[in-house]
Amino acid sequence: xxxxxxxxxxxxxxxxxxxxxxxxxxxxxxxxxxxxxxxxxxxxxxxxxxxxxxxxxxxxxxxxxxxxxxxxxxxxxxxxxxxxxxxxxxxxxxxxxxxxxxxxxxxxxxxxxxxxxxxxxxxxxxxxxxxxxxxxxxxxxxxxxxxxxxxxxxxxxxxxxxxxxxxxxxxxxxxxxxxxxxxxxxxxxxxxxxxxxxxxxxxxxxxxxxxxxxxxxxxxxxxxxxxxxxxxxxxxxxxxxxxxxxxxxxxxxxxxxxxxxxxxxxxxxxxxxxxxx
Amino acid sequence: xxxxxxxxxxxxxxxxxxxxxxxxxxxxxxxxxxxxxxxxxxxxxxxxxxxxxxxxxxxxxxxxxxxxxxxxxxxxxxxxxxxxxxxxxxxxxxxxxxxxxxxxxxxxxxxxxxxxxxxxxxxxxxxxxxxxxxxxxxxxxxxxxxxxxxxxxxxxxxxxxxxxxxxxxxxxxxxxxxxxxxxxxxxxxxxxxxxxxxxxxxxxxxxxxxxxxxxxxxxxxxxxxxxxxxxxxxxxxxxxxxxxxxxxxxxxxxxxxxxxxxxx
Numbered sequence: 001x002x003x004x005x006x007x008x009x010x011x012x013x014x015x016x017x018x019x020x021x022x023x024x025x026x027x028x029x030x031x032x033x034x035x036x037x038x039x040x041x042x043x044x045x046x047x048x049x050x051x052x053x054x055x056x057x058x059x060x061x062x063x064x065x066x067x068x069x070x071x072x073x074x075x076x077x078x079x080x081x082x083x084x085x086x087x088x089x090x091x092x093x094x095x096x097x098x099x100x101x102x103x104x105x106x107x108x109x110x111x112x113x114x115x116x117x118x119x120x121x122x123x124x125x126x127x128x129x130x131x132x133x134x135x136x137x138x139x140x141x142x143x144x145x146x147x148x149x150x151x152x153x154x155x156x157x158x159x160x161x162x163x164x165x166x167x168x169x170x171x172x173x174x175x176x177x178x179x180x181x182x183x184x185x186x187x188x189x190x191x192x193x194x195x196x197x198x199x200x201x202x203x204x205x206x207x208x209x210x211x212x213x214x215x216x217x218x219x220x221x222x223x224x225x226x227x228x229x230x231x232x233x234x235x236x237x238x239x240x241x242x243x244x245x246x247x248x249x250x251x252x253x254x255x256x257x258x259x260x261x262x263x264x265x266x267x268x269x270x271x272x273x274x275x276x277x
Numbered sequence: 278x279x280x281x282x283x284x285x286x287x288x289x290x291x292x293x294x295x296x297x298x299x300x301x302x303x304x305x306x307x308x309x310x311x312x313x314x315x316x317x318x319x320x321x322x323x324x325x326x327x328x329x330x331x332x333x334x335x336x337x338x339x340x341x342x343x344x345x346x347x348x349x350x351x352x353x354x355x356x357x358x359x360x361x362x363x364x365x366x367x368x369x370x371x372x373x374x375x376x377x378x379x380x381x382x383x384x385x386x387x388x389x390x391x392x393x394x395x396x397x398x399x400x401x402x403x404x405x406x407x408x409x410x411x412x413x414x415x416x417x418x419x420x421x422x423x424x425x426x427x428x429x430x431x432x433x434x435x436x437x438x439x440x441x442x443x444x445x446x447x448x449x450x451x452x453x454x455x456x457x458x459x460x461x462x463x464x465x466x467x468x469x470x471x472x473x474x475x476x477x478x479x480x481x482x483x484x485x486x487x488x489x490x491x492x493x494x495x496x497x498x499x500x501x502x503x504x505x506x507x508x509x510x511x512x513x514x515x516x517x518x519x520x521x522x523x524x525x526x527x528x529x530x531x532x533x534x535x536x537x538x539x540x541x
Contacts, residue, residue, distance in 0.1 A: 169372045173385075187388065
């Protein structure tokens with residue numbers, strides 16, 4: 001697209017030109033936020049100034065880097081990240097596994113898919129208090145379980161779709177080679193499913209952090225982001241609460257980017273990356 | 278029987294194919310098909326849509342099974358021929374696996390059939406050279422034009438040296454110029470490899486230009502209206518298309534198709 005139009009300039013310049021509008025929008029929004037808060041004299045418990053949030057965030061970074069201090073925010077982030085990541089691995093892993101097993105037998109996948117699709121529309125986060133009872137409110141497993149269940153269904157559904165929505169002629173080609181089922185699975189169905197799986201993983205990466213934080217709103221150890229946000233908000237320390245929200249956003253975006261990079265590495269041939277090849 | 282019909286690669290005796298038999302949507306796709314194809318022939322199946330030309334090709338290739346009648350390929354049931362890897366198939370869409378480079382696509386059947394990696398590379402490379410795409414071995418399908426993709430598909434179909442090449446409207450999606458060039462290239466490949474080719478098309482010009490026999494089919498129910506022999510000498514080239522004998526044959530096939538159509 002426009003990367004090609006800009007022609008022969010060095011690549012960093014082209015990149016800058018490519019990203020400039022995005023960066024400009026981000027900076028503009030933050031500036032506008034700051035100015036509006038000052039002009040309308042908005043109370044900090046309604047909306048703190050971005051400068052106050054960044055200040056608090058920088059303060060936490062300093063605490064974290066100082067050898068004899070501790071940053072509850074960073075400890076909370078670590079704990080929440082592991083809940084989200086653990087749930088992501090367990091949920092997506094078992095989603096893919098179950099899909100591989102059920103798609104082996106058309107009848108099984110046809111019988112289970114309606115239930116999976118129905119389950120996918122259930123607000124699973126509502127089970128968070130139940131999981132707190134099952135695993136214990138301070139046990140990370142209670143949050144991981146919620147995350148795992150949330151990401152399981154979209155991953156399984158998409159994987160089954162990717163494994164079964166195979167072009168009829170691509171399949172007939174395999175038939176004409178008298179290919180074994182294992183070859184059809186490895187050389188056709190699984191590569192065909194990769195884009196479906198990764199689109200599920202991208203959604204799951206965002207869902208897993210949302211799931212972990214919201215599950216923590218229902219109670220959890222002190223040093224987790226969800227608990228941190230609720231406590232600082234109820235203590236009217238809004239800069240701290242917003243700094244925690246900012247942290248959650250950073251982790252969420254980073255998680256998403258890691259999945260995106262893995263996707264590019266594993267399927268550079270896919271339509272969405274063709275410009276880069 | 279195998280002795281006296283040594284050169285017969287494909288034989289069909291009273292073959293019938295009915296889709297959805299017994300239901301409201303019953304369709305007699307093929308009725309009483311009788312056909313013998315000799316080794317090394319280039320046979321075109323031509324006819325309007327619904328005449329069963331693709332169905333006949335798919336029956337020969339064991340992608341579907343007849344309801345009655347007998348089909349033999351290399352003296353075997355089509356299923357056995359398929360298990361013996363007697364068929365190379367080319368569809369209208371190139372059906373290249375988009376996650377594989379060009380050479381990896383050509384290697385696909387060889388991988389499935391258990392060739393060693395050295396053999397795979399050597400065979401695939403020689404096939405790509407034959408279709409003049411050696412320089413594009415490491416490209417991905419989407420980086421190739423439609424005509425080039427179809428040449429890769431042909432290279433892939435021939436990589437494991439099957440005795441029969443089944444082609445279902447392989448050039449139907451290409452523009453006229455590319456199609457005529459592909460016709461020439463296909464005749465070259467045919468001369469080099471000596472394969473028996475069954476070629477489904479709805480282009481009269483293409484059928485007459487390529488084949489030594491043209492099976493004209495008519496619809497509802499799908500059946501063979503006439504088999505036209507084409508004695509125009511090979512090698513054929515661009516001059517063939519202006520040869521009066523060629524033009525006469527095109528007219529004759531066109532008439533047969535019109536008559537076949539008027540029956541219903």
